[in-house]
Each structure stands twice: as structure tokens, then as C-alpha cells.
Amino acid sequence: MKNLLEVENLKVNFRTKKERLRAVRGISFSLKKGETLCIVGESGCGKSITSLSIIGLLPSNGEIAEGSIKLDGNELLGKTENELEIMRGNEISMIFQEPMTALNPTFTIGFQLREPLMIHKKMSKKEATKKSIELLEKVGIPNPVEKLRQFPHELSGGMRQRVMIAMALACEPSLLLADEPTTALDVTIQAQILELMDELKRQMGMGVVFVTHDMGVVAEIADRVMVMYAGEVVEIGDVDRIFNHPQHPYTKGLLGAVPNVDDEEHHLNIIPGSMPNLDDEISGCRFHPRCPYAMDICRKKNPTTFQVTSSHQSKCWLQEVTDVDRLHTTS
Ligand code: SF4
Numbered sequence: 001m002k003n004l005l006e007v008e009n010l011k012v013n014f015r016t017k018k019e020r021l022r023a024v025r026g027i028s029f030s031l032k033k034g035e036t037l038c039i040v041g042e043s044g045c046g047k048s049i050t051s052l053s054i055i056g057l058l059p060s061n062g063e064i065a066e067g068s069i070k071l072d073g074n075e076l077l078g079k080t081e082n083e084l085e086i087m088r089g090n091e092i093s094m095i096f097q098e099p100m101t102a103l104n105p106t107f108t109i110g111f112q113l114r115e116p117l118m119i120h121k122k123m124s125k126k127e128a129t130k131k132s133i134e135l136l137e138k139v140g141i142p143n144p145v146e147k148l149r150q151f152p153h154e155l156s157g158g159m160r161q162r163v164m165i166a167m168a169l170a171c172e173p174s175l176l177l178a179d180e181p182t183t184a185l186d187v188t189i190q191a192q193i194l195e196l197m198d199e200l201k202r203q204m205g206m207g208v209v210f211v212t213h214d215m216g217v218v219a220e221i222a223d224r225v226m227v228m229y230a231g232e233v234v235e236i237g238d239v240d241r242i243f244n245h246p247q248h249p250y251t252k253g254l255l256g257a258v259p260n261v262d263d264e265e266h267h268l269n270i271i272p273g274s275m276p277n278l279d280d281e282i283s284g285c286r287f288h289p290r291c292p293y294a295m296d297i298c299r300k301k302n303p304t305t306f307q308v309t310s311s312h313q314s315k316c317w318l319q320e321v322t323d324v325d326r327l328h329t330t331s
């Protein structure tokens with residue numbers, strides 16, 4: 001199948017007064033229609049920056065230094081703010097962790113749902129209202145007609161999240177970006193929303209890029225998984241490959257990280273040490289200071305991305321030296 005999204009050698013920098021920080025260091029990946037790619041990694045690995053780059057919403061001190069982002073074959077980089085504005089909500093939508101960042105507190109739910117439909121889909125007010133009611137029903141909101149008249153603050157957190165999903169889906173985007181969209185919700189609502197997104201993905205055939213640090217969520221929804229570490233993609237592959245045959249030591253660490261119920265925030269940090277800061281220039285493999293398998297070459301040379309199977313890659317020198325093992329594990 002043709003790729004819906006193609007990201008090639010994407011490099012994103014952040015300017016500070018003194019220097020230029022390299023937040024994303026030349027990553028490449030692709031996504032097919034109807035596929036969910038989960039981007040995982042610890043805070044600050046570049047996963048959110050990657051999704052914000054795709055939708056053209058980097059913070060003002062961020063800049064795309066190099067690379068290419070193509071949606072359905074069309075280059076997104078270099079588009080004007082106007083052109084991007086048309087694409088947002090139309091071809092690409094984004095769901096954020098905190099619904100209030102996407103909802104305007106001063107307008108009713110109805111107004112906010114109708115607007116994009118009237119602008120992007122050229123619907124009349126009546127058509128847009130009908131479609132809004134359908135959308136609210138689709139995301140499982142009771143009494144949708146009444147909800148259209150309410151303001152965001154009149155709804156619970158879970159309902160607001162559903163409204164935001166309805167908004168994101170209103171124009172039937174071909175690509176949905178979701179950045180930890182369920183982290184702030186309780187477990188039951190989280191499960192309902194994940195199920196709903198999956199169902200809608202199937203019905204509408206959209207591609208989904210889902211950013212999360214929660215491997216439980218990944219297991220639930222991913223078709224493919226991309227593991228990022230310190231601005232680089234260290235492993236990417238089908239979800240069953242990543243869970244059953246992880247190759248990169250960092251991925252193995254993430255999978256071994258058992259959620260610590262007492263310490264939600266740090267539950268991935270049981271890999272000893274912490275991720276380097278953006279301005280730390282580390283020789284060789286950026287994971288080497290934390291890697292239990294680090295070899296001489298790892299301290300000197302940044303690893304090549306090795307092809308483990310046709311759809312599985314790992315950026316680690318172990319792929320080269322354990323060729324024999326690899327044949328055993330992949331056969
Ligand atoms: Fe560890 Fe070396 Fe692989 Fe980096 S390249 S993850 S240091 S074994």
C-alpha cells in the first residue's frame with residue numbers, strides 16, 4: 001500500500017540565547033493508511049516535537065533545519081502558514097493531552113464543532129449542526145443536542161476529551177496525531193477512548209501517529225512502534241516484533257520497566273541513568289553511558305541503522321556483531 005506519511009531525515013533545532021539545541025537528529029519513518037504508529041520514549045526524547053513538526057505547530061524557538069515531510073506525496077515543509085491552516089483540521093488533526101488547549105472556553109461546543117465543517121467542508125449551518133450531533137454520538141456523548149449549547153467548562157474532563165476527539169475527526173482527516181491523549185484520564189475512560197479511536201480509524205481508514213510513554217497503551221493500539229531516544233529513532237518495527245523480539249538495548253529496557261504504581265512519572269526510568277540533555281554532545285551511540293552492552297565501538301561511532309527484517313530496524317552495533325544470533329531470533 002502507498003505511504004500516507006513519509007518523514008525523511010527530519011532535523012529539528014531549538015534556538016536559545018547561547019546556542020542551537022538539536023532536539024530531533026535526522027529521523028526517518030513512514031505510515032500507511034489505516035495504520036497506527038506509536039512513538040515511544042522517555043520525556044524529552046523528541047516524540048512530541050516530531051508530531052508538532054508534522055502539523056507545523058513547533059514552538060516559536062523551534063525550527064526544522066533539514067528533511068522532508070510528505071503527506072500523500074505532497075511536501076509539507078515550506079508551506080505557508082495559510083496553507084498549513086487549511087490542512088489542519090482538514091487533512092491533519094491533532095489531539096492533545098489537555099483538551100482545554102484545543103477547546104476555546106468562550107465558545108459553545110456547537111460553535112466549535114460547526115466552524116471547521118462550515119469553513120473546510122463548506123456546509124450550511126444546518127448541515128454542520130446535523131453532522132456535529134452525529135460526531136458527538138460517535139464519540140459516545142449522551143444528549144448531544146443539549147451538549148452543543150454548553151461551554152467546555154460545563155463538561156467533565158472525559159467528556160471534554162471526547163469533544164476534542166470529535167472536533168479532530170470532524171473533517172475526516174487522513175492523518176490523526178495524538179500526543180498522550182489519554183494520560184490525564186482515569187483508566188476506564190482511557191480504555192473507552194482508545195477503543196473508540198481504534199474503531200474510528202478502522203471505519204475511516206485514517207493513519208494515526210500516537211505519542212505515548214505508556215507501553216501498556218502501545219500494546220493495545222499500535223500496529224507499528226517507533227522507539228526514540230535522545231532525538232534519534234533507535235528501533236522501529238511491527239508491534240509484535242517490538243514486544244516479542246526487541247533488538248535495541250533501550251527498547252529492552254523500556255519493556256522491562258514494570259510500571260511502578262507509587263511513582264507514575266518515573267516508571268520508565270528504571271533503566272539506570274537518565275537521558276542526556278539536548279546540549280550534551282555524546283560521542284558514539286547516544287545511549288552508551290546507560291547501556292549494559294556498550295562496546296568500544298559504541299563510544300566512538302554512532303551506530304548505523306541495521307535492517308533486522310524487512311520491516312524492523314535497530315540502530316545498534318550489536319546487530320553487526322550478533323549476526324548469527326539475529327538469524328536465530330528472526331527465523
Ligand atoms: Fe548499547 Fe552499543 Fe547498541 Fe548503543 S550501539 S545500544 S551502546 S550496544
Ligand code: MG
Nearest residue numbers: 043044047048
Ligand atoms: Mg511530550
